[in-house]
Amino acid sequence: xxxxxxxxxxxxxxxxxxxxxxxxxxxxxxxxxxxxxxxxxxxxxxxxxxxxxxxxxxxxxxxxxxxxxxxxxxxxxxxxxxxxxxxxxxxxxxxxxxxxxxxxxxxxxxxxxxxxxxxxxxxxxxxxxxxxxxxxxxxxxxxxxxxxxxxxxxxxxxxxxxxxxxxxxxxxxxxxxxxxxxxxxxxx
Numbered sequence: 769x770x771x772x773x774x775x776x777x778x779x780x781x782x783x784x785x786x787x788x789x790x791x792x793x794x795x796x797x798x799x800x801x802x803x804x805x806x807x808x809x810x811x812x813x814x815x816x817x818x819x820x821x822x823x824x825x826x827x828x829x830x831x832x833x834x835x836x837x838x839x840x841x842x843x844x845x846x847x848x849x850x851x852x853x854x855x856x857x858x859x860x861x862x863x864x865x866x867x868x869x870x871x872x873x874x875x876x877x878x879x880x881x882x883x884x885x886x887x888x889x890x891x892x893x894x895x896x897x898x899x900x901x902x903x904x905x906x907x908x909x910x911x912x913x914x915x916x917x918x919x920x921x922x923x924x925x926x927x928x929x930x931x932x933x934x935x936x937x938x939x940x941x942x943x944x945x946x947x948x949x950x951x952x953x954x955x956x
Contacts, residue, residue: 770804777813777873787899795820797931809834809844813873818847835864874901887911892945
């Protein structure tokens with residue numbers, strides 16, 4: 769079964785931006801390596817990675833999944849195969865990061881909420897360092913001081929600059945980032 773990788777980040781990128789080109793390459797590279805892509809289904813990074821996915825010779829229908837904030841399927845970018853209109857607005861962010869790993873490409877406050885949710889859900893998080901926003905701000909850091917994994921002392925938001933490093937980190941860490949969130953508890 770293919771692993772699902774969520775890509776989050778700047779929704780306002782233009783197709784002439786360097787970050788857009790990085791996202792295109794990332795989408796293609798992920799599909800080339802037999803991953804499936806999940807995004808918020810809108811523009812910017814979300815559009816670019818889905819567009820890049822369809823450039824892969826390994827692309828199959830269903831490889832791009834859109835978790836929309838609205839109820840309207842028409843809001844999805846043209847490169848999304850499976851469109852899930854949640855009607856949850858910002859609350860859909862936690863669904864969007866319920867995947868095998870999360871990759872951050874820039875981003876503003878909405879992306880920050882997704883990063884915090886992914887961290888709380890024990891997800892592997894990888895962030896591009898050269899794209900301005902919360903991804904680069906948090907790359908190489910922990911979101912808080914909790915020890916999420918005893919067996920992964922280097923647990924952090926892993927910094928990257930290219931798609932090949934992303935692939936190497938996914939191969940190394942997806943098997944290790946396997947803890948499930950079992951609800952918020954304050955008493956043991």
